[in-house]
Amino acid sequence: MPRYKIADVVFDAELIYGYTAKLCEKYLYSGGDKPEFTAVITQKDIDAEKALDGGEKFPDYYLESLALFRKLCDYVLSFRQGIIFHSSAVAVDGKAYLFTAPSGTGKSTHARLWREMLGNRVVMINDDKPIIRFIDGDFYVYGTPWNGKHRLDTNARAKIAAICEIRRGKVNKIYKISPQEMLMVVMNQTIRPTETEKLDNLFFILDKLLSCVPLYRLECDISEEAAKTSYAEMVENAEIKG
């Protein structure tokens, strides 16, 4: 049974298909820490993924990888103050910036613009489904193998410096938004549990996250100018202001 370490959680996985094993290869763990749990994926889990909206169009091996992701997210939410946050997470000089938006808006594209602008100062933590965790009063974003269609992730973590909602606009502009405004965005970009206890774990984490991380909204097109706009405000100005 393969052993992985993802989001600083060591666990064993009992898998059916090679696809998931291959996907998670970079996160194989051979260190001395004991596994915290075993994720056993059965046909029942795969069928549950299939029953979800849009699930029927995917092959079982792919749905297995989603089932494993769901089990991991469930574990971190229940026991490790962590959540999935659908976003493109980039680290610049070690600090992480999370771009979030509904699929198709251009968060991956915006992350690519940052890479083109900043070169090797940028590390792609994860382009689609990073996990974020609240540890000793700080928020960290972790790479995961569920990395989006461009297959971009790094087995690493970085402290979160800012979160930015992306909207398409004709004029590039960026401004701060309130926790209330960001809450509605984030709620749609995470997995919402149905059990009260887990839901309250999620709310606890979001409450902390939105009160201690700077929150922005970027209205932008797809241009170098858009990346300059967001970088200037989120990185340069933030550093001046301290």
Next chain:
Amino acid sequence: MKIKDGFVLREVAGSFIVVAVGDAVKEFNGIVNLNETGAFLWKMLEKGATKEQLIKALLGEYDVDEPTAEKDVSAFMEKLQEAKLVK
């Protein structure tokens, strides 16, 4: 009018939101945003308050006249009915 089982009010990051839990999620998957007054009225409804009691409570808690309180309570109840959060 009673709040359906499986709907809970929470305060998160300065917002009052109502979401479904358990089986109620199959019926309602959204989020309802309430303002402070809405949250106050929701909590009273949870305890089984009638429309008259809601109006009275509003008059006691906030600086409003009776027609305004009645209008606010009616609007609130309509909103809950529209979202199918009450039975």
